Amino acid sequence: MTAEPGADRLKLVIVGGYLGAGKSTWLRHQLYAGAFPNAHLIINEAAELAVDDAIFGARYPLTLLSGGCACCEGQAAFLTSLRQLCDDRSRAAGPQGRTSIAVLETSGLADPAAIAASLRADPMLAFHLALSEIIVLVDARNAAAQLSADPLGRAQIEAADRLVITKSDLAPPSDTARLVATLQRLNPGATITAETRGEPVPLPDATGADPLPLADHATAPIRPVQIDLPKGLDWASFAVWLSALLAAHGDDIVRVKGTVRTPAGRLLLQGIRDHVQPPEILPDSDMARDGTIVLIGREIDADRVTRSLTRFAGDLL
């Protein structure tokens, strides 16, 4: 057994974003710049007629899934192709012949969180695959219209680890600043960058910019709530409390992030909605923030969360 379970798994990067956000263009530039060396590409298109594979040509091993979105009706085909990829990888003679990373370009209709959940639920993939990052592209020119019309754009943004604003050269800087303010509010945990045709460009200053109006006006804004583990509360017990909290409030909690000390080492805790990824063990460095967990969600009463955890620790210890 290796010291770090799961280190040998196939890493999966999900590149998502609304229809026309520039996913293929961005990915092509990243591949050209060497961002995902020796990656296996999986291109998903909701329509029967696929064109995206032509963009990538024959330079990369590529699986094309057309006629169904990987988060819903095309899910079975998507999971089958990933299983095949894992199978081929296990059969490869040595580590040098193995694909180490797969990049999925989702259809513009996909909810990356639903894809992440389906990977976790698959009994084979759960052992062979590690979701490494969800990157969501946001079109500076059209995001305002999309966010006000369709809750899907918002779900995509909320699921991201990294948000990349594209086409900012086509939108006035004031609009881009409002978009940045909106993204910061929807997903305070994600890193935000702007790129035009694959080249990084500076982000406009979003201080004081008004966030854009959203499709669902009724829902409360998303806010981060910080939890500090009470002294003496161990990880096993905290995990039970957190799993109960997510079971009861998973719909309101968009992200969970933090590091915790355990007998096996530092654990990185990462969750999207009520699905927590298998925690990774991190090297021992920068331990100052261990024991601090951030919940990002709507209508989470920080005071109740603290009281609940204090009460729980008090009853247990």
Added chain:
Amino acid sequence: MCSSCGFPSAPGHWTEAGATTPGDRMRARLRRAQAATVLLRPFGLSARDDGAVPGVQLSSAFGATEIVPDFDAVWSAAARMAGKPIDPLSDRFLGDR
């Protein structure tokens, strides 16, 4: 995996991370059942893990019992047995009633 019952069918639930030695794993199992009981007690339920049966055993004060595989299943089964969600932020748990 156990070849007769197929358990566990998936790698451990995320709550089971952070224990690599068999001793740590066993300690964590017992600790998790204890911790779950703290949350379940206000709802008239308790959790037990004797280390022999895979999964967690839930029981109600009226004698109903259920064995569930992991902590996702614990909360949905417990909500069914209690007739309401086991919410750690509820007045019932916080003792504000």
